[in-house]
Amino acid sequence: MKRLAFLLALAVAAAAPGGPAAAQAPLVAARVAGHGPIVDPGAALWKSARPVKVAMLPQTVALPHKADAAVKEVSVRAVHNGGWIAFRLEWADASRSDRVILDNFGDQIAIQLPVDPKGGTPSPMMGNPGGRVNIMQWRAAFQKDIDDGHAPSIAELYPYAWTDVYPDELLGATDARAYTGALGVENPISRGRASPVLDQMAEGWGSMTVKPDQHALGRGVWTGGRWAVVITRPMVSDDANAPRLVAGDRTVIAFAAWEGGNREVGARKSWAPWMPLVIGAPAPRAKP
Amino acid sequence: MAKVFNWQLGRDIDYPYEARRPERQFAMIFDTNKCIACQTCTVACKTTWTSGRGQEYMYWNNVETKPYGYYPLGWDVNILDRHGVQPMDGPVYQGKTLFDAAPGGEVILGYLPEDIDYAHPNIGEDDSTGLMPRGAHLTLPHMQWMFYLPRICNHCTYPACLSACPRQSIYKRQEDGIVLLDQSRCRGYRECVKACPYKKVFFNTQTRVSEKCIGCYPAVEGGRQTQCTVTCIGKIRLQGFMHAPDKADPDNPLDYLVLVRKIGLPLYPQFGLEPNTYYIPPVHVPPAYLRQMFGWGVEAAIEAYRNAPNDRKLLGALTLFGATPEISHYFRVDGDTVIGYDSKQAEVVRVPIKEPVVIREVYDIKHKAFRTNIT
Numbered sequence: 001m002k003r004l005a006f007l008l009a010l011a012v013a014a015a016a017p018g019g020p021a022a023a024q025a026p027l028v029a030a031r032v033a034g035h036g037p038i039v040d041p042g043a044a045l046w047k048s049a050r051p052v053k054v055a056m057l058p059q060t061v062a063l064p065h066k067a068d069a070a071v072k073e074v075s076v077r078a079v080h081n082g083g084w085i086a087f088r089l090e091w092a093d094a095s096r097s098d099r100v101i102l103d104n105f106g107d108q109i110a111i112q113l114p115v116d117p118k119g120g121t122p123s124p125m126m127g128n129p130g131g132r133v134n135i136m137q138w139r140a141a142f143q144k145d146i147d148d149g150h151a152p153s154i155a156e157l158y159p160y161a162w163t164d165v166y167p168d169e170l171l172g173a174t175d176a177r178a179y180t181g182a183l184g185v186e187n188p189i190s191r192g193r194a195s196p197v198l199d200q201m202a203e204g205w206g207s208m209t210v211k212p213d214q215h216a217l218g219r220g221v222w223t224g225g226r227w228a229v230v231i232t233r234p235m236v237s238d239d240a241n242a243p244r245l246v247a248g249d250r251t252v253i254a255f256a257a258w259e260g261g262n263r264e265v266g267a268r269k270s271w272a273p274w275m276p277l278v279i280g281a282p283a284p285r286a287k288p
Numbered sequence: 289m290a291k292v293f294n295w296q297l298g299r300d301i302d303y304p305y306e307a308r309r310p311e312r313q314f315a316m317i318f319d320t321n322k323c324i325a326c327q328t329c330t331v332a333c334k335t336t337w338t339s340g341r342g343q344e345y346m347y348w349n350n351v352e353t354k355p356y357g358y359y360p361l362g363w364d365v366n367i368l369d370r371h372g373v374q375p376m377d378g379p380v381y382q383g384k385t386l387f388d389a390a391p392g393g394e395v396i397l398g399y400l401p402e403d404i405d406y407a408h409p410n411i412g413e414d415d416s417t418g419l420m421p422r423g424a425h426l427t428l429p430h431m432q433w434m435f436y437l438p439r440i441c442n443h444c445t446y447p448a449c450l451s452a453c454p455r456q457s458i459y460k461r462q463e464d465g466i467v468l469l470d471q472s473r474c475r476g477y478r479e480c481v482k483a484c485p486y487k488k489v490f491f492n493t494q495t496r497v498s499e500k501c502i503g504c505y506p507a508v509e510g511g512r513q514t515q516c517t518v519t520c521i522g523k524i525r526l527q528g529f530m531h532a533p534d535k536a537d538p539d540n541p542l543d544y545l546v547l548v549r550k551i552g553l554p555l556y557p558q559f560g561l562e563p564n565t566y567y568i569p570p571v572h573v574p575p576a577y578l579r580q581m582f583g584w585g586v587e588a589a590i591e592a593y594r595n596a597p598n599d600r601k602l603l604g605a606l607t608l609f610g611a612t613p614e615i616s617h618y619f620r621v622d623g624d625t626v627i628g629y630d631s632k633q634a635e636v637v638r639v640p641i642k643e644p645v646v647i648r649e650v651y652d653i654k655h656k657a658f659r660t661n662i663t
Contacts, residue, residue, distance in 0.1 A: 060393065152493075153341075182495035182496075182497040187472050187497060206454055207455075
């Protein structure tokens, strides 16, 4: 109950007019030319967007905590082309963590948008009951699966592993479904993915749900001790659990980051509260 | 934190959720004196539930040699070391539970094993505590000793795994107290793997979520005991249901053995989870070791167990072990016979407490052949 009270207090603070979010310099999604998804973190179009440095803090409200969360700052740029909005997130991470086994965790980053930008601002901490948020989370492990063309097999993770026979070798994939655990029940975390970004919604801690319709795309590249990750989504879709964003709109955006090498996962993360997000209008045409 | 009553510790403990005891609790008793670590249970569980990709290393059921066997490596000494020395005197436990000992920012004191810790499931197997010098002979308790500890998920009344999951992917069934991990809801955070002191939740690298012993619920729902129980060639296990101590039914074999006679003892009760698999302690092992592992009831349990030949009802309950695949909800001793009954009081098994002795002559006149003792 104490947790909930604190959550609500935060939500109220964030929603208050003239609150911390409003005072901050906004992240402006610059209008760029083109159409379709914007996924390349190395594209020249990012030069047209002004980077905003977002200070990240360890999540220490909901249990469990990781007080020494590693990601301290994320540099964020945003652009849109009228159809798709994209966010480029860049941060320092000396170790590239994209191999997920028991004691190895993957690097991840997420952006959060209120589903209804015109309604009251939900709690920055994954929303609150009635205050639904759209959380798009990129995962390095998914990115590696996509780059490699498949998720790592047991033989790739453990070169010396040996097994005499698997159920699917005897029964075929359909009948062996009962032996495939979460894959057999199509857990979206387990499934082979077309996008490295999970398109999700939440109304508070523990309520994160991967949406049936996946619209978010993206790509992450690790070079020289830095991740550069793009998360993109359609500005308008038929998904009732995604925001409708139109040029000129003002809304808010929040962030979370996980450094796998520091065993960050779930609530053990760094985060940043709501900051203003402005969807840039087209630049006025120069007079001929 | 809510205050919940832990009968094994004789006091209220702090737990993140309110107490809601199931109508009846899945429970199992192991007679460690009879286990020979043949691993038939382990293989039965493996072939039934964990033969898939990503489950290669998983043993929802395992049998390890104590004191030097562990799966995963050092699971109990690792958490005992972090827990610190606790007073192991009853009937009211004065020490800390793992919830009491939680560091700041954590629900419970735990640790995440290293991946390599699962690579040696039979480490320490058959290792004794030391050598027997020439001329030494064993007395009770033995000066050098080892014993076998079969283990499954304890389907705890206050599960650590459940308490640590930040998204309630783990639940305890109201109808039978079996603890299950929702395969469609889990996101593979491994908080449960870290929290469970018994290390009976496992991470699957192919599904990227965690899995655990399901108490053979499809069998249990149909009135059958678990695979590990029915395949046990040593007949060391009895699986069924038990009640809260205030509702103990002396005609229920698990209630009788655990709550009435107290010869089945919980594994590391000081952790505070109220685990629901129970052990008849090995009679030859020094009580100081057993006290740390099974609590303050070990001396009395061993005494009662050793007196079982003179204790008709106790002997009857012990004879039900491995007697039938059905779950015995009730039992009754009738002369030299013990009878097990299902939930509707219908007889499911009838076993002689003392088997008749048959002496076969060395020479078989009918077949004109000598009999050779091949056992």
